[in-house]
Amino acid sequence: MTxxxxxxxxxxxxxxxxxxxINLQIESGHIIGLLGPNGSGKTTLxxxxxxxxxxxxxxxxxxxxxxxxxxxxxxxYLPDHTYLNPSMRVRDIMDFxxxxxxxxxxMRAYDMLAKLQINPNCKxxxxxxxTQEKVQLILVMSRRAKLYILDEPIARVDPAARxxxxxxxxxxxxxxxxxxxxxxLISDIENIxxxxxxxxxxxxxxxxxxxxxxxxxxxxxxxxxREVFKC
Amino acid sequence: xxxxxxxxxxxxxxxxxxIQMDIISGLYHPGxxxxxxxxxxxxxxxxxxxxxxxxxxxxxxxxxYSQRTSGRFITEDTVMIDNLKSExxxxxxxxxxxxMEKLGxxxxxxxxxxxxxxxxxxxxxxxx
Numbered sequence: 019m020t021x022x023x024x025x026x027x028x029x030x031x032x033x034x035x036x037x038x039x040i041n042l043q044i045e046s047g048h049i050i051g052l053l054g055p056n057g058s059g060k061t062t063l064x065x066x067x068x069x070x071x072x073x074x075x076x077x078x079x080x081x082x083x084x085x086x087x088x089x090x091x092x093x094x095y096l097p098d099h100t101y102l103n104p105s106m107r108v109r110d111i112m113d114f115x116x117x118x119x120x121x122x123x124x125m126r127a128y129d130m131l132a133k134l135q136i137n138p139n140c141k142x143x144x145x146x147x148x149t150q151e152k153v154q155l156i157l158v159m160s161r162r163a164k165l166y167i168l169d170e171p172i173a174r175v176d177p178a179a180r181x182x183x184x185x186x187x188x189x190x191x192x193x194x195x196x197x198x199x200x201x202x203l204i205s206d207i208e209n210i211x212x213x214x215x216x217x218x219x220x221x222x223x224x225x226x227x228x229x230x231x232x233x234x235x236x237x238x239x240x241x242x243x244r245e246v247f248k249c
Numbered sequence: 250x251x252x253x254x255x256x257x258x259x260x261x262x263x264x265x266x267x268i269q270m271d272i273i274s275g276l277y278h279p280g281x282x283x284x285x286x287x288x289x290x291x292x293x294x295x296x297x298x299x300x301x302x303x304x305x306x307x308x309x310x311x312x313x314y315s316q317r318t319s320g321r322f323i324t325e326d327t328v329m330i331d332n333l334k335s336e337x338x339x340x341x342x343x344x345x346x347x348x349m350e351k352l353g354x355x356x357x358x359x360x361x362x363x364x365x366x367x368x369x370x371x372x373x374x375x376x377x
Contacts, residue, residue, distance in 0.1 A: 049296050189291055208256050210296050229259035238256030
């Protein structure tokens with residue numbers, strides 16, 4: 019089933035074209051890597067899918083419906099910057115999410131907090147950057163959404179926690195949901211991906227299955243990325 | 250512990266090889282039940298879809314069969330497992346001979362080296 023469909027999606031910031039003519043289709047039940055160098059348009063694409071930005075032209079549909087309150091209730095989004103109040107306690111943020119999202123599973127969230135030894139009584143600002151990032155990821159992954167969009171979810175956490183987070187992503191997503199992950203840490207995540215999307219200068223470069231790419235090029239996705247985007 | 254998978258080759262092929270190896274080496278016995286796709290995927294740290302693809306492929310070759318409600322099992326056909334074993338042995342030996350050839354060592358020489366070393370008194374191995 020088609021979960022996400024972008025048609026001739028374009029975004030201009032003044033004279034600068036950030037994304038141009040993106041045609042993209044994402045099916046449910048997949049884990050997709052959104053890859054591209056800095057400034058290639060990954061976050062712009064994500065923001066239009068989540069309804070944070072309006073496209074200059076073109077359309078985005080989620081489950082055949084345009085972006086709106088309904089689509090937002092089906093998408094669990096981890097932005098590249100935090101929007102949580104740093105003075106709130108982790109426990110209060112959990113309540114906040116519980117109130118906000120019908121599909122939030124607080125049992126699951128507390129379970130993950132415990133596994134990562136994060137004290138729910140701590141204020142967010144007293145936690146390290148990496149731990150704050152873990153809290154946000156836990157919040158986002160504890161929703162039973164149809165589409166998870168994670169913008170740079172593992173950049174600031176240590177490699178051991180990274181493994182735990184990837185494990186969390188794998189064990190928590192159900193087969194009817196899809197996950198779109200944007201990251202530069204390709205080698206860390208490429209084994210959990212089904213598909214990759216390469217974006218270059220605002221244009222869709224490649225959208226293919228990872229094993230198909232590996233079979234064709236006899237190289238890892240990380241190596242292919244380095245070759246395609248060689249500076 | 251995640252499986253030792255290499256990113257240069259398709260993951261599902263490496264999963265197939267790993268499970269084949271586990272069957273040949275006796276980690277899984279004929280008729281054993283395999284863990285669920287989800288559990289296996291988590292153990293290997295791979296996408297469940299990739300694991301599913303690998304298992305379907307193993308099923309297609311007959312090494313694994315599925316029973317509608319109760320899961321996937323290792324074949325009870327020991328002849329098939331033995332065939333796979335000798336097939337794999339052949340592959341490894343062919344590869345070995347190719348590597349020897351790259352070193353400039355002819356087949357006969359390689360064979361006599363093998364028998365020398367496998368006799369146990371191979372001085373070459375001790376020197377290390």
